[in-house]
Amino acid sequence: MLTIGEFAARSRLSPKALRLYDRLGLLTPARVDAVTGYRWYRPDQVERARLVALLRQLDMPLARIAEVVALPGERAADEVAGYWTGVEERHAVRREVAGHIRDRLSGRRTHMYEVKIIDTPEQAVLTERKHVLSDELPRWIPAALDRLEKAAGACGGVSGIPFVAYYAAVSPDSDGPAEACVPVADIAAAEAYAAASGRPDTGRTTTLRIEPAQRLAYVRITKAQVAHPQILSAFEAVEEWIAAQGLSVSGPCREIYFADWDAASASDEVCDIAFPVGEVGEVGTAGNATTAG
Structure with a gap:
């Protein structure tokens, strides 16, 4: 048996960390003296302790470490690989956000947007x-639109x-809400479907509403630009244009997906970023876009 000091030296973990991992059930001593509370460890626990120390160097949360060390070798390796993939994805997003913030603070524009205007008719939408x-x-947007298109x-x-x-x-800290919308042709049938979907026994939350006729100010973006935070600059470009024209936003902003997402390449235009606006007077030409709303 090893004292906590000896075990700490072999495992490369401090006695303080060992006491914490004991409380969390992550690395329990082989024996604890009932009178003094002194901890003793077996030599064969050293390898588990070293693995915990290595995983902590990845900033892996302790709860996830507990899951990893409880798995057999191959499954534990897969779990670590999955965790690190997530870390790299989050790092890539943070790198893009940092670039966006840097460009914003410096007043630099990485992309110039052409804002257009279009008038859209009243339409019934399943939501x-x-x-x-x-x-x-x-994950949510394509899944929700797929459900609604099937319901249509x-x-x-x-x-x-x-x-x-x-x-x-x-955002990472604000949860909307967001509303997926699919226009449908038969209002009466849509009303019946939405009423059935709203019953507690169905577990569905589909509703029907009438989207009013309105005028939209929008910019068109590529599949690559839909990614966060690039998409933020598109929203800001439309907002700035609306303010510069002395207009007001008259409804919720939106992303309009007019192209086949799966078939599109990164450089293909797939989405309009749009804001409903009030009276525009002589600004722009209504209908100069081929797809929107």
Whole structure:
């Protein structure tokens, strides 16, 4: 048996860390003296302790470390690989955010946007609303639009371009809500479908609403530009244009997905970033866009 001091030296963990890991059930001593509370460890616990120390160097949370060390070798290796993939993805996003902040503070523009105006007619839309954080959007948006497009089959089919409206900020700290919307042709059928979907026994939250006729100010972006935080500059470009024209925003901003996302390349235009606006007077030319809303 090894004293806590000897075990700390062999495992490269401090006695303080060993006491913490004992309390968390992550690295329990082989024996604890009932009178003095002194901890003793077996030599064969050294390898587990060293693994814990290595995983902590990856900034892996202790709860996840407990899961990893409880797994057999191959599964534990896969778990570490999955964790590190997530770390690299988050780091890549932070790198882009840092670049966006740097460009913003320096007044530098990495992309110039052409803001256009289009008038859209009144339309009935099936919707699914959810409080969602920004890192959840890439999974939620396609799943929600797919559910709504399938539901549209019972409502006369899809009659317009799907979009996602935002009723409040969606960020790592703010969860909206966001609303996935699919225009449908048969209002009566859509009302019946939405009413059935709202029953507690279905577990669905589909609703029907009428999107009013309105005028949209928008910019078109590529698939690569849809990624966060690049997409933020597109939203800001439209907002700045609206303010410069002396206009006001009259409804929730939106992302309008007019292209086949899966078939598009990174450089293909797939999405319009749009804001409903009030009277525009002689600004722009209504209808100069081929797809929106």
